[in-house]
Amino acid sequence: MTLNVTAAPSFTVALSPDSLRIVAGTSGTTTLTLTPQNNFTGSVSLALIDAQGNAPQGIALSPTSLNVSGTNPVSQSLTIAVASSTNPATYRLRLRATSGSLVREANLTITVATTPSSGGATWTQRVFEPLTLNDVAWGNGLFVAVGDDGTLATSSDGVRWTTGSVAPGVGLWGVTFAANTFVAVGNQGKIYTSTNGTAWTERSSGAASAWFDVTYGATGGNRFVAVGTGRGGGIVAISSDGTTWSMQTLSGSSAFFGVAYGNGTYVAVDISGRAYRSSDLTTWSPAVVTTQNELLDVAFGAGTFVAVGRKGGIFTSSDGATWTPRSSGGTDNLQEVEYVNGRFLAVGDNGTILTSADGVTWTPQSSGTQRTLFGVAFGTNTFVVVGGGGLVLGSSDAASWTPRTSGWGVGFHGVAFAVNTFVTVGSKGLVLASSDGATWQRRSVDASVFTYFKDVTYGAGSFVAVGLEENPLPVPVVFTSSDGLRWTRRSLPTNTEPLLNGVAFGNNTFVAVGSRGAIITSNDGVTWTLRNSNTSQGLNHVAYGNGVFVAVGSLGTILTSPDGVTWTPRSSGVTETLAGVGFGANTFVAVGLGGRILTSSDGATWVPRTSNTSRYLYGVAFGNGLFVVTGDGTILTSP
Structure with missing residues (x-):
């Protein structure tokens, strides 16, 4: 007997832009893209709601419904009208799309401003941030850095960089290199692969949310493993070649921001301070690392897992199950940790760079910047750190750092x-x-x-x-x-x-x-x-x-x-x-x-x-x- 299972009709929603500034008494517009799945058709009701699920006072949406009749994505311009009596403030709302029992949501931030009166006499300075680089990897003789809006920066020596784009409009959070392949992951469930760091191919991950990190390990037959966040909690995607991916949701978990492999074990850390470990990529066991810090990344080296997070949190474990807190000497958020060239490097807010040989004792290094640092890599005898504003730092010893240009600091x-x-x-x-x-x-x-x-x-x-x-x-x-x-x-x-x-x-x-x-x-x-x-x-x-x-x-x-x-x-x-x-x-x-x-x-x-x-x-x-x-x-x- 053959049993055919048909997936239920569904749809996804996205807004562009997802942030508007509207003067009280006027209106703004954003574009809704509704993508039908599994032959979904019908009427979809639209509504704006606040964090409590209520309609916001003084902010109205038009239209409040649309019809889906085909298989192609539907684009609909939405008008957001703000009453003149609405208080100036930032309203973090959600667009709720409902069709029968199907409910999908997208975030929308509305900043309500007052009518101008200064006539150009009073000015406030905004510091323009060139595109942020979120992660960097070394492979095939090339540093590859990825970041906001699909940003790509490549360099053979860590000094001279060439800019490009993997996918305009898609924020990229993580990149790794293994099996002669670069794998980059990011928002909208996007995963991209490249063999040379310049030409990239989009792969299907089975997710519509965000992937934040990716690693590679030998257990389970040599696998790429990406982690992120979905509607049901933390999500994991697995691939043997970077091309075909299978996804699973870990019930009870929160958003995963980091993943590492070592000693035959994969470890993923989430923002609730937990570490999930697996030796077969099928069964994952949680362990409480901390109740005081959100965990943002994890690395393995010298027989030790090291997890880092907010408020300067550092924790070590030999097996991913039992964790010990360590002193970072500071309270700045630590965004990433890597084990490269025989040492751990942890980087984070306000230009923080910490180094350690064993994950236990940490030494602060001077970065010469106050920008947030997000990524670490090592190649051609050079340490490279990337961060906000397209910043790239280079060092031969991880102690003395020199700023490099990634090419994004344009006028x-x-x-x-x-x-x-x-x-x-x-x-x-x-x-x-x-x-x-x-x-x-x-x-x-x-x-x-x-x-x-x-x-x-x-x-x-x-x-x-x-x-x-x-x-x-x-x-x-x-x-x-x-x-x-x-x-x-x-x-x-x-x-x-x-x-x-x-x-x-x-x-x-x-x-x-x-x-x-x-x-x-x-x-x-x-x-x-x-x-x-x-x-x-x-x-x-x-x-x-x-x-x-x-x-x-x-x-x-x-x-x-x-x-x-x-x-x-x-x-x-x-x-x-x-x-x-x-x-x-x-x-x-x-x-x-x-x-x-x-x-x-x-x-x-x-x-x-x-x-x-x-x-x-x-x-x-x-x-x-x-x-x-x-x-x-x-x-x-x-x-």
Whole structure:
């Protein structure tokens, strides 16, 4: 007799973005992606709930249902309306999707802000964090580091690094190398493999949640083992080759953040302070390690398992069953521990690096940074530690550390706001997007690393980014996008100056400005026409508001125009280079060299403001109730 078992229809839900900043009395949008599984069809009810399962006061969702009729994922734009009486605060909510007995949820954070009143006079500095590197491994003569938004950084010597991406939009938490294969794991249940560290293939893990760590061991016939979190607790995935994975949920466990192999035993640690051990990858036995610390990682070396966690917690065990607390000498959270080149290295918050020969006695080392450190590897006689802001540290002895560049510390030169999204552009063809002006994610653009974007704006249904490409001689470039995700390069007049610095949209017209007074205009972002500015000064940026275009440039140059064709010079009162100008809340804001900020209500008369920074400021935009200025490694907001 043959028994056929059919999986029950189901679905998954995801939100992008999952964090919004909304001014009280206005609304914001996010996109829901519902993916049907096992031929699911029918009506799905949607609702916003708080931590207690109640509807939040003053925050409304629309629409409150959708229909699924096919097998393809369904995308639905959701509007979040915030009443004017809603208190300014951060609301951590969940979108609940219900169809009969099926209930699926996705997190959504709403930050409610008040209506701005300072008009660009008061500014707050935001430190822009280049993409964080979460883990690093050594194999086949290559260091491979992975991190936020699918970030990839590779190096053959730990000194010179090349950047790339495994999977844009997918946060990667762990990477290991074994059996001639790199395996990287991360959010959305994603697992990727590579034999060379540069070309990656997605594998199916059977999970939709997050994998946080991965290791390799000989027990059970040489297996990769990944651990993470699922709806029912901690999850484990097992594979003999990194290609095909089988998953199991460990009942009663919490999210697993670390896994290690040693002495014929796998040990996984969870955030409830427990260690689960297995010798056959089938049966797992729990042991209480601590009731005071969440455990974040575990390693094996010198016959000893070492687990680390929050508040400086360190614990050792010879078998994964009985654990002894050890003194770390500090209270900073320890994010990762590895046994490399005959010693344990533990790294964590505030630049913490600890070393130990046996896991019992630990020595602090000076990292020279306050950034959080997440990953450790050893190769070519070099220790490598990676962390926040794309930081890479190198050392030959694990005691003296030298900062290296991972290639992610780029400058940003323009920002625009539309469809509830900030878009900023910069060097190396890099484009980032944000819903709140504080948290940024990389977007994919088909531009070479020799492309330098200088500005971006939105109008007529498109984002337009301008700059230059060294090919090898500099040539001007214009890229357009309808959603900030996918970008197309456009043709320009043959006599256009080689550098376009700024672009704006108004009066149904795009205006781009550049070197030696260059100005070009377009009605659609596709076809462009040269215009005469009557100046030879370099023009760095342009904005539109109150029926006026305003262009700024070298030596404090300011020009105004009602249509982008005829231009009039204005007095700025300064001689510093002005690099950017934007408009919002009935105010023009110009920014530039030395942290210079000027404001104007009409583009003709300008008032200096205090920025509290001396960094070079490049771009400014207004949206969701605040001005956002970007510059050399910095972001300012007002109010």
